[in-house]
Amino acid sequence: MTHFLQELKRELLFSLRQKNVKILLVFGFLISVFSVVTGLMEINKQQATIERLVEYDQADREHVLKKYDEYGNLAYYTRHLTYSPPSELAFSAIGQRDVLPWKHRVRMLALEGQIYETDSDNPELAYVGRIDFAFLISILAPLFVILLLHDVRASERAGGRYDLLLTTSKHPERLWLTRILVGVLSLSVALLTPFIIGSIISGANGLDVLLVLAISVAQLIFWAAICYWVGKIDASAPQLASMLLGLWLATTIVVPVIGAKAIEASIHSPSGGDIVMTQREAVNGAWDKPFEDTFTPFLETHPEWRDYTKMNASFEWKWYYAFQQVGDLTAQPLSEEYRHARLLQNERASLIAWLSPAMLVQRSMTQIAQTDTLSMMAYEQSIRDFHARLRHFYYPFLFKASAFDKKQIEQRPSYSPDKIKNSKETL
Amino acid sequence: MKSSVLMIAMDEWRYWFRSKLVVTMMVVALVLAVASVITTGLSLSHESHERSELQNKAEQAFESQPDRHPHRMVHYGHYVFRTPAPLSTIDPGIDSYTGTSIFLEGHQQNTAMFSEQGKSSGLTRFSQLTPAFVMQIIVxxxxxxxxxxxxSRERENGTLTFIIIQGVSLNKLMFGKFIALLMAGFVALLPLIIGSAVAVTQGEALSVVLSFILAHGLYVVIWCALVVFVSTLNTKNSSSFSILVTLWIVLCIVAPRIAASTASSMVASPSKLEADxxxxxxxxxLGGGHNVSSADLSKLKANLMAQYDVDDEGDLPVNIRGIVASKSEADLTKVLNRFAEKRMSEELSQAQIARQFGWLTPVLSLRTASMMLAGTNLETHHRFLREAEILRYDFVQSLNKVHAEKLSYNDDVNRYKNSDANNKAKVTSKNWEVLESFSFTPDTATARLMKSIEPLMQLFAWILVLLILAYKTRKVM
Structure with a gap:
């Protein structure tokens, strides 16, 4: 054992003396620092935005409450902020948070007309992409491993020392393994240290951090093992590296792209435009239809209001909100099909990811950081659940035509992001 | 001179054909390029078809609405869809990150919905099988x-001295090798050229397509020159290889993202929700969409009554409610537009900071040039938002005009009394023809060419620097 440690130390000192190794490690370290710092900045920005929005939203709701003294009007004019706060590890994997919405304001109108609004960031910057820690580990780290370890054997061959090393060393295999171990270790230290510091700053759960570290090290070991294996081929260092890069290209770029195309072709999904159009026709058409046309489908899902649908004027709020809900019900099959298609797509993508280590790493990391598609869909579901609670809060007042009582409004449900977890289970 | 350069180039090709690895690389490049042109072309022509169909459907739906109270139609609203430009088959640019449809209605500006990336499986965040990605990153x-x-091979094998003794200067050798590599680059460029030529048949201006091809050609020239240059400076194949791959990682993958992160941290762009x-x-x-403030309202009423010389608002020949709706929409839109413009200018300054990094990495200059020419850039998306807003404002105000002029005040205020009164407070569906048909077209060819000048200059600057460096190497050696 001590002998092995001595060997390890010798190889470590040897590799650190090489200029290109040093440059590569420093470069990797700097990118890691950059990814962690910009990730933390982004998350701070999102948290600050949420704090401000919560405050504005509170003030705005109070303002609306002062202005109206009727349940129907209040429900119409009050918007409710919903949001999905970034997890402590979101800095390491921004994931789908920069293309899918994580904040929405909804009111009690038909939800299908509101929920697809996307308040996203600058599309040109999103297109260029960002370096977060997940990107570093999934896409860049294999390249570093290849640059560092492709010539472990080949450089000795080129230097003419290969045969000498084989005959003089007691355990020739162990020499290569030690070198590869040294490479993986030094790269791990360079790439993972900034992440560990970042996690401490953001106060992430220790278990999650360990999981991310394990995934990262697994990714490095995986590519190191491939380097070791490909390195057995008797070819020049650049030729070996070309093969390794080809492998990287195939698994990181070609497999995901073809996979995405195949998934797209295999799943039929209604177009988003159809959902919103269907909802709109239903809601707006209701104005010109007899009241029964609204109340009959409404009562099917809300039978508790059977005795309260008599209209005393040609406009009553209960009818208005009933046809908003009927609008959602009309679009529901399409909307469910749409969500189902996205779930199916996500499921198949996770299968495809087994063919692409880069995607596997990316998906696991976003899953841990709760920035994956599923988490974003859980947020969407939590909005739906909240909207339902809001409706069920107002319905008794609207259908029973209760006299307005400001105190009752204090019981009004308010959105809480803690419920996103529950919504995830109902997906 | 010419013949020896050509001979060097031919020799290189002969050498490549003997190497399995190089032939494999070339085949891979060609297959990827062809596949990307075909798949992107197919999916985009499908998209384009679908969106113009949806646009027609939306217009028909609006105009075929029954007789109604005009304000109902303000809330019924309208949808606009952005149809893609012909060259976006080659470079979809930011299109897959922006929504492609907007719901237009009274009293508010909505965001674009349903971006491709938003509904995708997330597998294509890093790589896309678009000709642009293949050309920019993989080639x-x-x-x-x-x-x-x-x-470097000639040096490692010791054949370089031999070649120079034969009277071939180092620059000539470099030039010959460069030509050989350039030929390989142009083979990979060929599918893109053919795809762009198809865009001409779909109505794209020839000048735009030629500049588009030029930009990609320059990019290939830059990389070929860079490869030959680094290969000449290094005495060992392995170090030439490592340096070039590191350069590729830095220039193609890392630098653009550093540009994006820098831009977003330099210019703050609060979310639309916050601006709301x-x-x-x-x-x-102002009163908020349905009303005007009481002070404004009484002033408006007094003015109108004085203008028509009547004592009661019910006696006015116009419906005061329509007038109020029109005034409040106008006031609100001014505020909305101011914030929308602010947001767009913030986004644009972020993008412009990121684009300045094109002086540091050719991939960003090519990306900008290509988006500008294809009409898949941020400015075009902003123009789509602006045109949609103009359409929104026009139809809402036309409906408010109908409200003011074709619906009597008394019918209007009594509309909820009973169903007869409700029917009286409607105008005929003929009035829904106020909707202008919407078709979004890319900027004019000249405008796009002008915008591509700066990124093209960045590409030329790279070539210039490499030329000088190549010339200097002769002295260094």
Whole structure:
């Protein structure tokens, strides 16, 4: 054992003396620092935005409450902020948070007309992409491993020392393994240290951090093992590296792209435009239809209001909100099909990811950081659940035509992001 | 002179054909390029078809609405869809990150919905099988793998001195190798050229397509020159290889993302949701969509009654409610537009900071040039938002005009009394023809060419620097 440690130390000192190794490690370290710092900045920005929005939203709701003294009007004019706060590890994997919405304001109108609004960031910057820690580990780290370890054997061959090393060393295999171990270790230290510091700053759960570290090290070991294996081929260092890069290209770029195309072709999904159009026709058409046309489908899902649908004027709020809900019900099959298609797509993508280590790493990391598609869909579901609670809060007042009582409004449900977890289970 | 350069180039090709690896690389490049042109072309022509169909459907739906109260139609609203430009088959640019449809209605500006990336599986966040991605990211790597040893090999084998003794200057050798690699690059460029030519048949201006091809050609020239240059400076194949691959990682993958992160941290761009609160605060002073503030309202009423010389608002020949709706929409829109413009200019300054990094990495200059020419850039998306807003404002105000002029005040205020009164407070569906048909077209060819000048200059600057460096190497050696 001590002998092995001595060997390890010798190889470590040897590799650190090489200029290109040093440059590569420093470069990797700097990118890691950059990814962690910009990730933390982004998350701070999102948290600050949420704090401000919560405050504005509170003030705005109070303002609306002062202005109206009727349940129907209040429900119409009050918007409710919903949001999905970034997890402590979101800095390491921004994931789908920069293309899918994580904040929405909804009111009690038909939800299908509101929920697809996307308040996203600058599309040109999103297109260029960002370096977060997940990107570093999934896409860049294999390249570093290849640059560092492709010539472990080949450089000795080129230097003419290969045969000498084989005959003089007691355990020739162990020499290569030690070198590869040294490479993986030094790269791990360079790439993972900034992440560990970042996690401490953001106060992430220790278990999650360990999981991310394990995934990262697994990714490095995986590519190191491939380097070791490909390195057995008797070819020049650049030729070996070309093969390794080809492998990287195939698994990181070609497999995901073809996979995405195949998934797209295999799943039929209604177009988003159809959902919103269907909802709109239903809601707006209701104005010109007899009241029964609204109340009959409404009562099917809300039978508790059977005795309260008599209209005393040609406009009553209960009818208005009933046809908003009927609008959602009309679009529901399409909307469910749409969500189902996205779930199916996500499921198949996770299968495809087994063919692409880069995607596997990316998906696991976003899953841990709760920035994956599923988490974003859980947020969407939590909005739906909240909207339902809001409706069920107002319905008794609207259908029973209760006299307005400001105190009752204090019981009004308010959105809480803690419920996103529950919504995830109902997906 | 010419013949010896050509001979060097031919020799290099002969050498490549003997190497399995190089032939594989070339085949891979060609297959990827062809596949990307075909699949992107197919999916986009489908998209384009679908969106113009949806646009027609939306217009028909609006105009075939029954007789109604005009304000109902303000809330019924309208949808606009952006149809893609012909060259977006080659470079979809930011299109897959922006929504492609907007719901237009009274009293508010909505965001674009349903972006491709938003509903995708997330597998294509890093890589896309678009001709643009293949050209920008993959082709340079393949050029490196094919050409890293072009000159360094001659040195490692000791044949370089031999060649120079034969009277071939180093610059000539470099030029010959460069030509050989350039030929390989242009083979990879061929599918893109054919795809762009197809865009001409779909109505794209020839000048735009030629500049588009030029930009990609320059990019290939830059990478070929870079490969030959690094290969010449290095005495060992392996170091030439490592340096080139590191350069590729830095220039193609790392630098653009550093540009994006820098831009977003330099210019703050508050979310639309946040701006909405400020809009609300300002609009509260205005009355908020359905009303005008009481002070404004009495002034408006007094003016109108004086103008028509009547004592009661019911006696006015116009419906005061329509007038109020029109005034409040106009006031609110001014505020909305101010915030929308602010947001767009913030986004644009972010993008412009990121684009300045094109002086540091050719991939960003090519990306900008290509988006500008294809009409898939941020400015075009902003123009789509502006045109949609103009359409929104026009139809809402036309409906408000109908409201003021074709619906009597008394019918209007009594509309909820009973169903007869409700029917009286409607106007005929003929009035829904106020909707202008919407078709979004790319900027004019000249405008796009003008915008591509700066990124093209960045590409030329790279070539210039490489030329000078190549010339200097002769002295260094």
């Amino acid at each position: 340079p790597l393949l050029l490196i793998l094919i050409g890293y040893s072009m000159v 609160f400020e809009v609300i605060r300002e609009a509260q002073a």
